[in-house]
Amino acid sequence: MxxxxxxxxxxxxxxxxxxxxxxxxxxxxxxxxxxxxxxxxxxxxxxxxxxxxxxxxxxxxxxxxxxxxxxxxxxxxxxxxxxxxxxxxxxxxxxxxxxxxxxxxxxxxxxxxxxxxxxxxxxxxxxxxxGGGAVLSSARSQPRQPAAVPEPAPIPMASSAHFWIEVAAYPTRPEARAAAGRLGETARVQAATDNSRFRVLLGPWPDANAAEQARQSVVARGFRDALLISAR
The missing domain is CATH 2.40.40.10 (RlpA-like domain)
Incomplete structure (x- = not known):
């Protein structure tokens, strides 16, 4: 911890x-x-x-x-x-x-x-x-816009690492890659099934405390909408 x-x-x-x-x-x-x-x-x-x-x-x-x-x-x-x-x-x-x-x-x-x-x-x-409070991915039961938005492919599961940070989501891959580049080698870009949006992910971490500490660091770097998400 x-x-x-x-x-x-x-x-x-x-x-x-x-x-x-x-x-x-x-x-x-x-x-x-x-x-x-x-x-x-x-x-x-x-x-x-x-x-x-x-x-x-x-x-x-x-x-x-x-x-x-x-x-x-x-x-x-x-x-x-x-x-x-x-x-x-x-x-x-x-x-x-x-x-x-x-x-x-x-x-x-x-x-x-x-x-x-x-x-x-x-x-x-x-x-x-x-800090320490965060909405997990399962809390997003409805998209904010009326149009249906395909979800990105599932996060790969790890046997002991359950928590990721969704830094941000972008409409184009170059924008997402640019954001990932600012965050270093551990950042990855994950595309929706129809390439309609691209999200930048960091992780995984084995416990929520460590992931939340990292999320706060990401927020401090300008990514104010970064979310703690669970892959369990």
Whole structure:
């Protein structure tokens, strides 16, 4: 894991809410299905349990017992959309809910209008020092334009490397090659089946932390729309 943030002191102590005790712990095998809710405007800008400011548009979440800050992979079971979220707060303190999403996370999972929905939550480990939230490829259930856009050929699978960065997509191969050239030898260009668009990829990485660190570096180099995607 690359440069993870330290667990915030005090957030792993047992605590009591409304007469019920919660006992935070490292849970490497955490993989649960349950209900998710979301929170937004009324908490925006307030400190979270880690001391970070809550940004309702960022890809973050609250959990009762996982280490803070941590990363979770959350999948909306109704539509297959998946995001990686930075867990930096405690909650939700409602019996039938296992995670509280930021407004941005709820939007990415298409849970904003319904308010709640059934999700799968998988703990991925400690979060990087900054950032850590990303939309995975399966979150793109619909193209942004009405016309159907053929998807590029599948990313080659590696036995232990699951995460890639989609740096950008271009309408012509020369544009994509020029962008790849700026990024060095590890960048590759992948074409759609009918050559209608060409995307620039970096990777793979075996864990989301390392890939997210690399994505932030790519964003800093001017590729603001770079996405963390999963090849699993």
């Amino acid at each position: 690359t440069d993870p943030a330290p667990i915030v002191s005090g957030t792993m102590r047992p605590y009591q809410i409304r007469g019920r005790w919660y006992r935070p712990a490292e849970q490497p095998g955490y993989d649960e299905v349950g209900m998710a809710s979301w929170y937004g405007d009324q908490f925006n800008g307030r400190p979270t349990s880690t001391g970070e400011r809550f940004d309702m548009h960022a890809l973050t979440a609250a959990h009762k017992t996982l280490p803070l800050p941590g990363l979770v992979e959350v999948t909306n079971l109704a539509n297959g959309r998946t995001v990686v979220l930075r867990v930096n707060d405690r909650g939700p303190f409602v019996d039938d809910r296992i995670i509280d999403l930021s407004r941005g996370a709820a939007e990415a999972l298409d849970l904003l209008q319904r308010g709640v929905g059934e999700v799968r939550v998988r703990y991925m480990g400690r979060a990087p020092r900054v």
